[in-house]
Amino acid sequence: MMSLLNDFLTLDLSHSTEKIIAEYIWIGGSGMDMRSKRRTLPEPVSDLHKLPKWNFDGSSTGQAPGEDGEVILRPQAIFKDPFLRGNNILVLCDTCTPGGEPIPTNKRFDAAKIFNHPDVVAEEPWYGIEQEYTLLQKDVLWPLGWPVGGFPRPQGPYYCGVGADKAFGRDIVDSHYKACLYAGINISGINAEVMPGQWEFQVGPSVGIFASDELWVARYILERITEIAGVVLSFDPKPIQGDWNGAGAHTNYSTKSMRADGGIDVIVKAIEKLRLRHKEHISAYGEGNERRLTGHHETADINTFSWPQGIANRAASIRVGRDTEKAAKGYFEDRRPASNMDPYVVTSMIAETTILWSPHSKKKNNSSS
Incomplete structure (x- = not known):
């Protein structure tokens, strides 16, 4: 059973499709817990600007109230995915409100201001x-x-x-x-x-x-x-x-x-x-x-x-x-x-x-x- 599962996990998708899997990663509400979810992209991506923004339910991660739970994921860095391999990628994101304001757990935003000085x-x-x-x-x-x-x-x-x-x-x-x-x-x-x-x-x-x-x-x-x-x-x-x-x-x-x-x-x-x-x-x-x-x-x-x-x-x-x-x-x-x-x-x-x-x-x- 485990061997069969491993066969699926290590499938090389490049032989059958140009589509890739992107794992969007962010820091959760505790400031230490890491969260992630995956999406399919139409082709390999190496340029951050070609990655779409995404969203998640912040009320389930301690990052937004239940009545207004949408939090936006903004891609900030791309890495190769060592788990799915091939052209699949890990995408590190920061987090903001739908209006574009960083949420309190987004420590990257203020750090970027200092590093860009x-x-x-x-x-x-x-x-x-x-x-x-x-x-x-x-x-x-x-x-x-x-x-x-x-x-x-x-x-x-x-x-x-x-x-x-x-x-x-x-x-x-x-x-x-x-x-x-x-x-x-x-x-x-x-x-x-x-x-x-x-x-x-x-x-x-x-x-x-x-x-x-x-x-x-x-x-x-x-x-x-x-x-x-x-x-x-x-x-x-x-x-x-x-x-x-x-x-x-x-x-x-x-x-x-x-x-x-x-x-x-x-x-x-x-x-x-x-x-x-x-x-x-x-x-x-x-x-x-x-x-x-x-x-x-x-x-x-x-x-x-x-x-x-x-x-x-x-x-x-x-x-x-x-x-x-x-x-x-x-x-x-x-x-x-x-x-x-x-x-x-x-x-x-x-x-x-x-x-x-x-x-x-x-x-x-x-x-x-």
């Missing part, structure tokens, strides 16, 4: 996002590989570990890796994390808003693969309380000025700006992050901005790597974002703070009010 465009911001996640056993919602209701050996052997007693879910992880490469996502690596059953994939370096587009579609592909495997995907920043590592989305960042000779001075100034806006960033860096940022398990305390200059410290808010220190140019890593952060919010906020925001203008505005 001439000063930001000129700096060509690059991002590399390290997405950590936890695989859970479906029926008990307990980490994959853990004894039900019990605990494995303490942390130590699991990070980048090999072996049936150390690495749990590698088939899922490798399937996701290859599927992302097939889709055209700039996935740059994967590794097992410190807590058993927890993994990480990295997206980037990608420019501006495209880093967030790629991360969202990579999340979608991962959830589809875990669906097939009968495993639950969790982006909870602290899925297991106690002496276990949490899950983050460390965000590596550089601008054209930081990558140029003498860029270390630009990096230092950018980090100082981030220090001055620490509370604002923390409030936007993911729900439940206070359970993860405790000052333990390779994190900084959520209430304290720490940056030991010149030290590659993983227990800091901001980490400057040895290579950046040695070259006096490059990138830095914001280690504060939680695994469930919205990349549109985090990446645009980092760009806005480090490129557009001035602490002097803020002081001036405060004194005049």
